[in-house]
Amino acid sequence: MVHATSPLLLLxxxxxxxxxSLSARKCSxxxxxxxxxxxxxxxxxxxxxxxxxxxxxxxxxxxxxxxxESPLLGFRQNRARKPTFGFTVRWKFSESTTVxxxxxxxxxxxxxxxxxxxxxxxxxxxxxxxxxxxxASSNFYTRLRTEEE
Amino acid sequence: MVHATSPLLLLxxxxxxxxxSLSARKCSxxxxxxxxxxxxxxxxxxxxxxxxxxxxxxxxxxxxxxxxESPLLGFRQNRARKPTFGFTVRWKFSESTTVxxxxxxxxxxxxxxxxxxxxxxxxxxxxxxxxxxxxASSNFYTRLRTEEE
Amino acid sequence: MVHATSPLLLLxxxxxxxxxSLSARKCSxxxxxxxxxxxxxxxxxxxxxxxxxxxxxxxxxxxxxxxxESPLLGFRQNRARKPTFGFTVRWKFSESTTVxxxxxxxxxxxxxxxxxxxxxxxxxxxxxxxxxxxxASSNFYTRLRTEEE
Amino acid sequence: MVHATSPLLLLxxxxxxxxxSLSARKCSxxxxxxxxxxxxxxxxxxxxxxxxxxxxxxxxxxxxxxxxESPLLGFRQNRARKPTFGFTVRWKFSESTTVxxxxxxxxxxxxxxxxxxxxxxxxxxxxxxxxxxxxASSNFYTRLRTEEE
Numbered sequence: 001m002v003h004a005t006s007p008l009l010l011l012x013x014x015x016x017x018x019x020x021s022l023s024a025r026k027c028s029x030x031x032x033x034x035x036x037x038x039x040x041x042x043x044x045x046x047x048x049x050x051x052x053x054x055x056x057x058x059x060x061x062x063x064x065x066x067x068x069e070s071p072l073l074g075f076r077q078n079r080a081r082k083p084t085f086g087f088t089v090r091w092k093f094s095e096s097t098t099v100x101x102x103x104x105x106x107x108x109x110x111x112x113x114x115x116x117x118x119x120x121x122x123x124x125x126x127x128x129x130x131x132x133x134x135x136a137s138s139n140f141y142t143r144l145r146t147e148e149e
Numbered sequence: 150m151v152h153a154t155s156p157l158l159l160l161x162x163x164x165x166x167x168x169x170s171l172s173a174r175k176c177s178x179x180x181x182x183x184x185x186x187x188x189x190x191x192x193x194x195x196x197x198x199x200x201x202x203x204x205x206x207x208x209x210x211x212x213x214x215x216x217x218e219s220p221l222l223g224f225r226q227n228r229a230r231k232p233t234f235g236f237t238v239r240w241k242f243s244e245s246t247t248v249x250x251x252x253x254x255x256x257x258x259x260x261x262x263x264x265x266x267x268x269x270x271x272x273x274x275x276x277x278x279x280x281x282x283x284x285a286s287s288n289f290y291t292r293l294r295t296e297e298e
Numbered sequence: 299m300v301h302a303t304s305p306l307l308l309l310x311x312x313x314x315x316x317x318x319s320l321s322a323r324k325c326s327x328x329x330x331x332x333x334x335x336x337x338x339x340x341x342x343x344x345x346x347x348x349x350x351x352x353x354x355x356x357x358x359x360x361x362x363x364x365x366x367e368s369p370l371l372g373f374r375q376n377r378a379r380k381p382t383f384g385f386t387v388r389w390k391f392s393e394s395t396t397v398x399x400x401x402x403x404x405x406x407x408x409x410x411x412x413x414x415x416x417x418x419x420x421x422x423x424x425x426x427x428x429x430x431x432x433x434a435s436s437n438f439y440t441r442l443r444t445e446e447e
Numbered sequence: 448m449v450h451a452t453s454p455l456l457l458l459x460x461x462x463x464x465x466x467x468s469l470s471a472r473k474c475s476x477x478x479x480x481x482x483x484x485x486x487x488x489x490x491x492x493x494x495x496x497x498x499x500x501x502x503x504x505x506x507x508x509x510x511x512x513x514x515x516e517s518p519l520l521g522f523r524q525n526r527a528r529k530p531t532f533g534f535t536v537r538w539k540f541s542e543s544t545t546v547x548x549x550x551x552x553x554x555x556x557x558x559x560x561x562x563x564x565x566x567x568x569x570x571x572x573x574x575x576x577x578x579x580x581x582x583a584s585s586n587f588y589t590r591l592r593t594e595e596e
Binding site (some may be wrong): 348376384387388393395398412414415417419421422431432434 | 461471486496501518519521522523524526527530531532533534535536537538542544545546547548549550552554560562564565566567568569570571572573574577580581583
């Protein structure tokens with residue numbers, strides 16, 4: 001009978017309605033991002049293992065005239081709504097490699113930001129020069145809105 | 150006639166003989182490695198794009214009893230004999246992520262070493278706590294010889 | 299006679315007038331600064347060896363209720379108009395130590411900013427735990443204007 | 448009477464005898480140290496505020512022919528037997544500045560080691576280049592025994 005609708009059932013129904021919007025608020029890495037230096041990156045879909053591919057188009061380099069879009073590859077943690085992630089960029093215009101590690105945040109207004117810290121490794125001739133091979137810094141990224149959106 | 154053998158030809162012949170051993174000395178990431186903390190990792194074949202997969206079995210963690218072997222994924226530069234590389238580890242027993250960046254060296258005796266620097270990112274609840282989210286350190290790895298080898 | 303005033307002399311005169319304001323634009327560390335987290339620091343006069351003292355009043359800590367103003371001590375390079383500098387903070391409410399390294403900038407409008415990167419070291423019980431002892435991050439500081447100014 | 452000597456008194460006497468050697472095992476920064484790169488440093492007495500001066504004689508530099516002994520200045524935490532510390536080196540042959548942070552360890556055999564992580568800041572012309580201004584690495588130091596000792 002209709003009036004037998006239990007409080008439990010109502011709760012489950014409510015959750016079913018609410019869950020999509022909650023899950024929609026999980027911070028998503030996929031899409032186009034721009035950082036505070038004017039560099040852009042595009043991250044493709046994250047698969048069920050947390051693996052993702054993308055491309056990095058840096059605005060800054062030791063020899064800016066050589067810059068080429070470069071591939072990136074990384075992992076995102078799966079469970080958290082504000083997941084940590086990491087990725088490697090193999091520069092196509094340099095023998096160096098950069099790794100980024102960070103976390104994806106969505107604030108109450110829905111604004112997304114990626115906070116990252118990175119290390120760039122330069123090739124050196126022998127291990128005695130290892131002390132000078134690594135740069136460190138931080139960047140943050142906000143979602144790049146395209147005109148169609 | 151014997152005396153017609155030019156010095157140039159001899160040089161080319163020598164190079165042809167020497168080249169394979171030189172190229173064999175290109176530092177290879179693939180295989181099993183152990184670091185100075187007792188952590189092990191296995192890196193599978195590096196493909197033609199410089200991409201590689203592997204597994205990381207850490208000896209150290211904030212909660213060592215939880216340690217599980219975890220996947221890694223990264224890029225190696227292709228051209229250099231002592232290539233730089235980077236990879237991401239998605240810890241299966243933690244919501245943190247670690248990125249390593251480094252370089253592969255082979256010394257004259259053929260001994261291989263990976264010199265790396267890493268960043269570990271912990272999830273934080275909001276961006277105000279970003280200042281405390283990232284650990285940094287260095288490790289080196291030597292090739293782990295199995296008994297069969 | 300007036301028309302004997304050479305263009306060179308005029309140039310020299312102009313430089314003499316301009317130079318003090320140019321040299322006044324050397325970025326000065328001394329004073330009160332606030333960073334992007336709400337932490338404040340006061341740097342006292344830098345002596346002729348580039349040495350300076352000050353106090354750091356952090357807005358963030360692992361146990362914020364314990365926060366106490368803490369002393370800082372460092373060196374600034376002397377020659378450049380945008381000098382690099384470094385300092386150590388001995389936290390009075392923690393057994394950790396933090397070092398900051400950075401550079402002092404003045405933009406054309408006279409706005410000053412300190413760009414810094416820092417490392418925080420936590421005491422660990424033995425060297426096996428060294429891998430987890432160091433945090434890294436970045437902060438920038440702008441000059442804190444007091445009401446009297 | 449002699450046989451009234453209490454066990455408590457004996458304990459206190461033992462502690463009085465043992466305490467100096469225990470306190471002697473507090474890791475001391477003062478003295479001459481050498482690191483894994485062949486760089487040497489001398490740290491003078493640490494005062495009651497934890498403040499210390501010293502000199503750094505690096506074995507490595509971007510332009511090794513320019514190397515000059517350079518002053519260092521820092522703080523050590525006071526209470527712990529394995530204190531954390533930090534210091535700044537103002538290079539006399541470069542406009543860069545380096546900060547070290549670390550911890551002083553004494554193992555059971557009395558062997559002392561300083562584990563450090565450092566950041567080196569290079570002057571850049573404007574804040575757009577801030578991303579490339581900072582190097583990071585690690586070093587450890589062992590006490591340098593002079594022949595007289």
